[in-house]
Amino acid sequence: MNARQWGRDLGMGVRFALTGGREGWVRMLLTAVGVGLGVALLLLTTAIPSALAVRHDRDQARLDYTFGPRLPKAANTLLISDTDTSYHGKDVRGRLVEPEGPRAPIAPGLSKYPAVGDMVVSPMLKRLLDSADGKLLRERLPYRIVGTIGEPGLIGSHELAYYAGAKDLAPRVNGWRTARITHFGPPKKTPANQADPVLILLVLVVFAVLLMPVAVFIATAVRFGGERRDRRLAALRLVGSDSRMTRRIAAGEALAGSLVGLVFGTGFFLLGRQLAASVEIMDISVFPSYLNPSPALAALVAVAVPAAAVLVTLFALRGVVIEPLGVVRTARPARRRLWWRLLLPLGGLAMLAPMIGQGRSNGTFNEYLVIGGVLLLLVGVTTLLPWAVEAVVARLGRGGVAWQLAVRRLQLSSGSAARMVNGIAVAVAGAIALQMLFAGVQGDYTKVTGQNTDRVQMQVNLSRGVPFLPAAGKFATTKGVRKATTLGSTELGDRRWTPGNGPDNTVELTVGTCASLREMADLPSCRDGDVFAVTGADRDSDVTKLARPGRTLHVNTSDGTGGGPDVMWTVPGELKRGRALIGPAGYKESGVLMTPAAASRPMNNALTGSVYLSLDESLPDVHEYVRNTAARIDPIADAMVWSSTERSTQFNSIRTGTFAGAVCVLALIGASLLVSQLEQLRERRKLLSSLVAFGTRRRTLSMSVLWQTAIPIALGLLLASAVGLTLGAVLLKMVGATVGVDWPSVLSMTGVGAAVVVTVTLLSLPPLLRLMRPEGLRTE
Template sequence: MSLGRTGRCFADFALGARLAVAGGRGSVVRLVWITVGIGLGVAALLVAASASAVLNSHEERTHARAIDSSAIALQPVPGVSPLYSSYISTEFAGRRFGGAMLFADGPNPPRIPGVDVVPKPGEVVLSPALRDLLADQSGELLRPRFPQRVVGLIGDEGLSGPSELHFYVGVERAELPEGVVGAYVVGVPVGELYFNPLLVLPAVIATVVLFVPVVVFVAGTARLSASARDRRLAALRLIGADSGQVRRIAAGESLVGALAGLVVGAGFFSGGRELVDRVSPFGVSVFARDIRPSIPLALLVFAVVPVIAVWAALFALRSTLIEPLGVRRGVGGPPRRLWWRLLPVLAGVALLAGQHRGMASEARPALVVLGVVLILAGMPMVLPWLLERCAGRSRGGPLSWQLAMRRMEAHGGASWRIVGGFTALLAGGIALQALLLTVDPMRHNEYLDRADDRDRAWTATSDAESARVLAERLRATPGVARVVSYDVVYTRQPLREFGSLELIVAPCPALRELTPIANCTDGDVFAYPDRDGENVRVPVGTEFALDADSARAAQVSWRFPEHVRPVARPAAHLRWIGPGLLLTPAAIGGAVPELQHQVSVWLSGHDSLALEQIRNVIGLTRQFALPTLAMTASDSERTYAAIRGLVTVSSAVTLGLAAGGLLVVAFEHVRQRRRQFAVLAATGVPYSTLALSVLWQNAVPVLLGTGGALVCGLGLAVLVLNTTPMPQHYDWEGIATMGVAAVLAVLLATVLTLPQLRRAMRPEGLRTE
């Protein structure tokens, strides 16, 4: 008996599969839509399952090429010559990239991944992308920075991605900064580099934010064209099928679409991965071979997606009565209740509100992530209740509005199921962008916040003569307002217990360029305050030891003078947050070594062309700093940039999935109601009215979802940021961009539906059988 029942169950599933494939044109169209929709969702999930492999491969290659100064790297290796290096960076057209200056002190230096021959002085090794940029017309302003002879290209093993701009330039030993030591080993273990623990939380929440909408989208796609399916099931009821058989047949139809979607999704994933080597969306450069999903996660995707699809199909039948003579929806269906739909949201709010600041920096982010999951999963559950209330209470208005409201009141589920995924994405995206801005490493650099230095840049030279020559060349550069060269020396260890000081040494004209000085003669000393307005408080005659030249064996000392005049803090003063002194050359004395020769440049305006020309004059091997631009990225900053780039790309993909779902729902809506549209057209309803009704039916769920997501996202951002010790920041520009993208998605779906609407209004639509 049991075997016979099992056989009947398999027969019902098989019948559902046959109906999905051979149930006529409508069944085939429905199967195609479900297959494509689920396939896109599966591809997105496989990409998410590959995130770990992509990040690991990226870190392994970037760390493998790092030239470290640790004890292990500096320990001599038999047969290996020391390799001296210094990392440098530059920027071009808003894109910052870096490389290294190299000097091989011998014939057999350690091998750098991807580099066959270490470049000699006057030679350079480029990444393929940098070589192509220099050869292209768009890289014309970058060429002066690379006058060296190109002797090779960096292989894939030495690059983080195919589009990375990277280089190695050969220099003389004297061109390297003082204190650089030779390394005998290239490469740093990944586990030894420090990463800001606050970046772990955005990475995990990013995965959640992108995963939840895709799951909602897959569940909604499995229920597309439900009306046509229900009519076929009613016909089966007419020939004797019971309600249990009907459910199993419906599950069989959805299972076929889900399995086909798995195959198509794997194809989308494989085909899209092959394009990664040739394109870099949003500046993210990844090798195709690195995009390989984790086997356990891939198996989980292939196991869970069919279950979600079948569950969604069966769940849709709970309020649908399929009888031999027709289908009735909303059977016994009371108005949707709000209380149980709010339970996940309230539980998530309680979890996040119960956390204390600083928890994110500890090893307990699980509760925060669980709270985010509950809130994002609860958002699509609240949306149908909100849509039902709005549509039910909407009375009056133009005919197009009334047609759209009554349609949504009768059967608006398809729209909100698709919009639910977009709502969860938008709410999570708002919270995530706020969190990313909060932990942005560059945002909290207190040295880069002075508004009066936005158009100033600076660099350093090896000697005073080079600084003077460079200043003269910069004065002749278009876009430069003024240039000042000066020397900087620090008190290394005071002979009495006073804090270290910074001494800026320059002639009177240069000092007047740095800060207003009424009277100045050679021999004067001026004191400037720290960022809080506190001046230097040192007794007269205090003896300080100064940083000495490496060629000097004797210690150089300097005594605090008797006459010191207070002045305003110099505009060029960014790196040092404490108080300091401005000294004329006679005040410092001739015995002080010449160290840290600075050249500051003020721009007449923040002109990108002038910036590129200034960088060309300064050259590639000198560090160039601008307060409004990021310095050479640290490990935490690179990780932050990778997370933000991944979120941007994935958000765009998920939003594209939602737009495609809206288009499918709009097509289904017009196809199902083609007879009603034909009747309305025959009775004189103009085409513009029907087109507006389609627009309202698409727009109202999206506008409600966007408004709800804005409220939920900002609230979620406040709750999540409450778990961190950082001040709160909100990316209003990013929020507005997401809202505009939602509106454009609605307009696009409506415009693409209009040709089908016009065909549905033809008189042929009045025919019936």
Template sequence: MIRFALRLSLAGGREAAIRLVIITTAVALGVGMLLTTLAGMNAVGAQNQRYAWLNTAVAPPSPDTSADPMWWLIREDYYHGRSIGRVEVAALGPDAPVPPGIPRLPGPGEFYVSPALGELLRTTPAAELGDRFPGHEIGTIGRTALPSPESLLIVIGRTSTELEQLGARQVTQIMDTSPSGCNGCYVGINGDGMALVLSVVAAALLFPVLIFIGTATRLAATRREQRFAAMRLIGATPRQISVISAVESAAAAMAGTAVGLGLFFAFRPGLATIPFTGEPFFATDLSLAVVDVLLVALGIPVGAVVASWLALRRVQISPLGVSRRVTPKPPRAWRVIPLVAGIAELAYFVGRRPDTTNGQLTAYLSGFLLILIGLVLAGPWLTMAGARVLAGRASRPAALIAGRRLSDNPQAGFRSVSGLIVALFVTSVATGTITTFVANRGEPRTDSVAATSLSKMFWPEDGPAPTADQIPTGLETIPGVRSVTVVHRNPAPDGWHGLITCAELDRLAVFGSCRAGAEVAAVAGDLIGMRAFDLTTDTYVWEDAGIAASEVDRQPILSVVVDTTSRSAFEQARTMLINAFPRERFPASVGEWEAASAQQLIQFQRLANVVMLASLPIAGCSLAVSVAGGLSDRKRPFSMLRLTGMQLRTLRRVVALETVVPLLAVAAVAIGAGFLAAHLFLRSQLDYPLLPPHLSFYLMVAGGLAVSLGIIASTLPLLGRITGPETARND
């Protein structure tokens, strides 16, 4: 039976060959996407493992006394917004542990650098970067210690006395536990969270691909059903029919799996450059385990067989099922209930946010899931409602015919575009939420004072505050430095931590102002604070500190804030402050801190964009296959219509409306539901109103829909070739 099924599939003429090619293409896309997701999960794990050694100070003391201790200090520095990992070490014996990637510990006045940082040091003026690092370069950090090809890392040798004064910690082992499995690690990726996100991406991509496979399987379904029904009538069993239909899909699926493997390895170098985790991967990080390959090689053909079986299940039930064709029952309005219930649940929690994290997850995730399920269930009913409106308002024959056909079988019209629901809904929710969050609490504008000024803080736990004569006088002479401001510590236990006179605030002009009649303002230590979340104006009014201006200079210094007009001046000032005050946290801008905190959200937005950009063309291909299959099945009726005088362009309008209307309707409903869900979530969780997405979102949607419509339009010339008079005469 398998041999007969292969012969029937491969020797079935041009129609069978086209069907096999389309199924192979669909499977290849699915395999490529699935392999990319699995390899991405492996790459996240590999990259995270190479972050492990940077968490060495987190490791508990080793019980092994054979290793000599060493001083260890790690801090984060920045250059043009890019994070630099700075590790400073000093051996306390010949058997001190050595970090990966270097042959030995650097001595005082020596350092190792990553290739990317080494290139920066060679191309950047020393006053902006190189002068921060004492000593000279003696080697390059090897790949085993680099999370990414673009990682900026440096390992600096110091004396024991220097590191003890800088607050370093003694360690006797190098951390080798991945940050995902480490309690208290502060450098690395949440590998479990990223794996979960990538799994959602894989599901969102595979859903339209499986629909594509099912649609391709139904190509020329009418003729195949008639053939299978004839086999049933002459004695073929349902099991034999299932084998015949499954063999065709399995053969195409295996070929598609091989093509998909080839596509993955061909595009792997390019995929590795995409910074899913904030930094690109090494190409070899995108690796596949034997289990991954077996899972895909076996799972995808099985999925294709199931899709084939579901597409042709009617013939397997009864040999007369093909001839007993009636208009399907119209979908009922109850399908809208889950959609309305999901929206109502999210709306209920506006002003009633659950107190616990688990309660919030349960409330919001269940609401999103209900809406998504509701969209899929309500799709046929919405398609039917739209089709009836189209038919009721039709003023031309094409609109009337298309509307009637869609309303008679809305399930078939919705089936081809249902894969868009997941992609557009997920993308709309992610885009709306992330855009609003970043606008309210993300990276400030590059021209705002939060991005152009940097601050060096001196907290009480860091030791004695510096005196005024310790602040480098050269800061004010750097070209491009607009102001150098000293903020003093506020003795009041509550309110803002800093003090500055109102006269100084007025002179600076860009850091806000005082209340009327006040002499001293209570300010944030960096003169920005929470204002970074809303820097649309420089007229922020600080609270009155309630003390005399003459008392300010008597308080310890809390920070030095330098405002600049150029990136060069910004980095020179940072270098000068690092060298003057090498203890604790290095100076940085609020913009850099906020950009780092928003980085993961931006990564999720990239993944959401990938889902949308990949799903829209796939949905277009599904529609194109559906159109081609529908034309093949209806060529005789269309031929008869042409013989009665209907023009070819009218028939093309009918076909275009039958496909374009569901596509645009589903896109509009999914995007609208996504933005509504995002708005309700933001109001409930953060009390933010939804902000309009950036123009890039609309351009991506429009571009994806344009590609999909172009794919559909490419099938319309087929109508003229298959609806000639000879078709009506011969069929």
């Protein structure tokens, strides 16, 4: 009976929403679009884990593991060489391939390997190479494009990748850049990396932070057009429905909106999924097929959203008495109390407190406590904000007319003002906490590379045996290169370099022109043919022990996977001395230096050339010119741009996710702010035009609208910053990092929030000015 009554009332509400005429439709459309956007975001969120999983799987499946033991050539082997490069700041995954038999493994996404001099490319790379933008890359990849890599071989729609056919890779096998493999994929099934508990914590917080504002947003969306609905409900009371029935009917209307919203949301999601393929955020792109929400989570969304809509409506109508002749808001609601509002954030802190200092050394965090604590703290923002707005607005001094109008309006309805900015406040609080956590943990996840970028900006490592001295000239004439220091290096040992039984004592051997050698050591005099023993750094004892005139040493010719020929060298009698300087590589090194004339041919074959480049970095594309030169000299040369730090990529992707998410959420909330702002303006149309009639300046009214939004937003951002900083500090304590405020991120997040407000105000100005036209006075 009771359930049937409920059903009947809800159904009547649904019918009202559907048959409410133009106005009803508009209202439902607004709600549906709002809920739809929220649902789409929820679905997207539920799809992210699977998307990441698919990405990870694909990445694993195409892994060419080059570090294995050396294999013999066979019918099922493939020679593969890693020629990754980067172009205009984007990574290009490159592979040279040379199948050695009919059963050579085929890389995912390929049907057959390209012939020598041909290549297959990812669609995005093809587009880049075909465009004017890709001219320099085209020079670097002088292969004929004969096909494209299929989706299974790529981890994103925007990935740049190619497989090029090559020959004579066998001598270059080094167990590092070049290898002989029999299959793709990880060498043996390993369980997924035990994820770092701190990273897990970050991911959890990201989700909590992103989903909270969505929930707030959906709650706002089902209340669009509330005042008109209230009037209709009053009419229902007049014809005899009791107040409970009326509420259920209202809930039914919200239900209708949210159901249509679910449909819209699915549409938006599918649309967004397609769009997702065409965008790339911070080097991460996905294929639409990656974005499949897990069915259980999708079902949860489908049930939770309408249920939440009904509950929110019932909750919102709690303080409203709908009388037959109109709606009475329970007159002058009791002054908001602080104590229970403080309970939530304090409760959140209490849940997080036990985990303080646990760090990554003491096992994982309790997921429930983390999520619960973070959510409570963030919900605390939404409960504290109305209180704060009320308390502050009541004390605001008086200023100009615009200010007075805005302040008075806020005093009268501080609740709805606070509701409007709740979403933004929650998002900003969460984002600030995250940014702080990122900044704090950054130290742990950022390797200091020790590279000094003042002297050298790029380094090119050539393959072993590639003549590096001629290379120096080619680099020196490359556009934008100020100076190229080219050094070949290997090691000398007191015994033969047999695997597992190598020499006891070794010294570094560096070969280069006098000018290049002088970069590494202070040499009294130098002529081609000289050999030096350099001391003044860590391994002086090895140098003095080994570099004795007449002593025969063994050159390291191994390629990393096994022994090479035994090349011997006798220390000449005329051994000069030098003192080590900080070399181009950025450190002092003791060892043997040799001018080119002193090196024998077999020795030269064992040398690995490194080119240290000083560049005119103001020249655009200078890095690309260098990479092109490097590729011309040696296709598998490794060109690196020096930077002083290097971030963990896993960390990068979370940071990326947060930023993208925060921006989406703020845009969404901006949209809802705009809708409610416009609705409010429409309600006041008559008043606005009568104010204009007696000569109110448009500027005054515009300013009052701005204040009216800006005051609660400013309070919201202030509160959000406080809560965000607290949360951030607690989270940092939890991971055992030093607590420090990352001011730039606080400023940038509050800045984004403020930008949303300004945008909303600006967008609502044209309708405001239109409403202020005197035609609004016409009653006909």
